[in-house]
Amino acid sequence: MTSTRNPETDNSDAGPAVRRPSxxxxxxxxxxxxxxxxxxxxxxxxxxxxxxNISLIMFKTGSMSPTIPTGSLAVVKQIPASEIRVGDVTTVSRGEGQLPVTHRVVSVTPGAGDTYSIEMKGDANDSVDARPYEVTEVKKVLWHAPHLAYVVSTVSQPIYMAGITIAVSLLVVWSFWPRQQP
CATH class of the missing domain: 1.20.5 (Single alpha-helices involved in coiled-coils or other helix-helix interfaces)
Structure with missing residues (x-):
């Protein structure tokens, strides 16, 4: 006669069988x-x-090379013009229809009210920008990563965004899928 062991009712020293996860x-x-x-x-x-008030910008030109090479991604923080210092790398708007410019501040002059006049120069450029910028606020570069803009630009394309969306959707479905309990 063979006996079967029931771990819940058996009082032997072996104790209940513990099932390890796979x-x-x-x-x-x-x-x-x-x-x-x-x-x-x-x-x-x-x-x-x-x-x-932090955002990201991508460097599409080499005007800040070698400090910030083409294809870099930078973290910028919007600050009032009163906090601008010579040597800061800042982004300013150039007007409607034009891309903003990101260069190093070479001079700061207080203007009327909260307005400041700043002169900027790209590290790779021989001379300062053609005209000073009249600003009340700028975006100051806090940190940058070389070549990361290429990755962001590639992943932002519709085909990659669709693939990422499908992959994440499948991952969510998989994570909530009912599992068999032992």
């Missing part, structure tokens, strides 16, 4: 935790960007 289950849990943390970081970064 390797796939452990990898699955790790992946979900990492993705959840990335989601939290993205949400925190978005909130911080709005709260601190």
């Amino acid at each position: 390797v796939w289950s452990s990898i699955e849990n790790l992946l979900l935790n990492v993705l959840a943390m990335l989601g939290i970081v993205c949400i925190a970064a978005t909130i911080a960007a709005f709260a601190l």
Whole structure:
């Protein structure tokens, strides 16, 4: 006669059988935790960007080379003109229909009210920009990463955005898919 052992009713010293999670289950849990943390970081970064008035700009020319090469991505913060200092790398608007310019400040002169006149020069340029800029606020470069603008530009194309959207949608479906319980 063979006996079968019931872990819930057996009082032997062996104790109940403990089922270990499979390797796939452990990898699955790790992946979900990492993705959840990335989601939290993205949400925190978005909130911080709005709260601190921070945005991103891409360098399409080499006027700031070698300090900031073409294809760099920079984090900029909007500041009042009164906080501008000589040596700051800032972005200013040039008017309607023209792209903003990002160069190094070489002189700051107070104007009427909150307006300041600043002269700027690209690090790769031989002379200062043609005219001073009259500004009340500028975007100051806080940090930059070489070549990262190429990645952002590529990923921003519709075909890549569609692929990312489909991949994330499948990941969400997979993460909420019912699983068999042992």
